[in-house]
Amino acid sequence: MSEVVFENRSINRSHPGFSDMKGFFMSRNPGAFGAMFGHHAEFELPFPVFLDVLNSGLTKEDARPLEFRYRSTADLLGARNVVVTYGRFEDAWVRMRGDKFPQTYVDDDMAFLNIGSMAWRSYVRSDKLVFFAWHEFGINGLLEEGSGVKLETSRFHLEIADRPEIAIQISRYPDLMKAVVGYRLLTREEDPLTTDLRKVVAEMPGYILEVPDRLPSPAQKQILDYYRMYEFIGEADCHVPTLNEIVAQTELLVPAVQQSYQATWDRLIAQSKTFS
Numbered sequence: 001m002s003e004v005v006f007e008n009r010s011i012n013r014s015h016p017g018f019s020d021m022k023g024f025f026m027s028r029n030p031g032a033f034g035a036m037f038g039h040h041a042e043f044e045l046p047f048p049v050f051l052d053v054l055n056s057g058l059t060k061e062d063a064r065p066l067e068f069r070y071r072s073t074a075d076l077l078g079a080r081n082v083v084v085t086y087g088r089f090e091d092a093w094v095r096m097r098g099d100k101f102p103q104t105y106v107d108d109d110m111a112f113l114n115i116g117s118m119a120w121r122s123y124v125r126s127d128k129l130v131f132f133a134w135h136e137f138g139i140n141g142l143l144e145e146g147s148g149v150k151l152e153t154s155r156f157h158l159e160i161a162d163r164p165e166i167a168i169q170i171s172r173y174p175d176l177m178k179a180v181v182g183y184r185l186l187t188r189e190e191d192p193l194t195t196d197l198r199k200v201v202a203e204m205p206g207y208i209l210e211v212p213d214r215l216p217s218p219a220q221k222q223i224l225d226y227y228r229m230y231e232f233i234g235e236a237d238c239h240v241p242t243l244n245e246i247v248a249q250t251e252l253l254v255p256a257v258q259q260s261y262q263a264t265w266d267r268l269i270a271q272s273k274t275f276s
Helices: 018-026 031-036 047-056 060-077 133-140 164-170 174-184 192-202 218-226 243-270
Strands: 043-046 081-086 092-097 104-109 122-126 129-132 149-155 227-235
Touching: 018 047, 043 047, 047 060, 047 081, 060 092, 060 104, 060 243, 104 243, 122 243, 129 133, 129 164, 129 243, 133 149, 133 227, 133 243, 149 243, 164 174, 174 218, 218 227, 227 243
Parallel strands: none
Antiparallel strands: 043 081, 081 092, 092 104, 104 122, 122 227, 129 227, 149 227
16 A cells, blocks of 8 residues: 655645634643743643644644644654743744653644644754763764764753753763852842732743843853753755655654764763763
8 A cells, every 4th residue: 555645735724623622732832922931821722632622623624734734743652741831922832851862852833723734843952961062063963974963052041940950961970050149049029010020920821931030150151151051953945846755754753863862872971081
């Protein structure tokens, strides 16, 4: 039996139930204004429930290709649950992670909710790694040419310091741990307006990412700048004619990202004299 080919096209958004489906997926979305203040929402769904909701608001002709796209990713990863999350401008994403590739996850867009497209963006990402900035050259050397995977680098972000996988890495760097702890001990006397605004924000639904207005000391800033957050990323080409091609690219990128992460972990963490 030949493989069914699913065209990457627009969906029918006038189908009965579409608005209810969209409302369900985006019910906790604060919208663009809220997201600009770091306010976002995400909630986990069992994968069968996710598919049931998807099918409830789409025609069979539209639901089948999208189910193929998301189910293929979930099966590849061994994902039993998905997380629906939101970007800055109300663009919805579904994030999948499973036990087959434990340090790798996939972000597939849900562009059909807002712009009616079946596929617009798809990213394969690794968990983040914390290293000295000068390790970047060595990490790039571990990437396989032609794998479609690249390395993304950013400064160390204090707001994710409590994540278990990050906290473990931070604990291996005494100077970084000291800088993080010291920064959090900083206090300031808040003016009445700030206090009132915090009360208003606290009553908003979802999650508030607070951007602190106090700056680290020069010594703390030097240490925080000395470290980098690294992650491996691959992007599937979602402007190809079929969803089959997108799925095929994802199936190649997932093991490539996982392999890059594992090679880095083995080379720069497990075998490093820096760690005890």
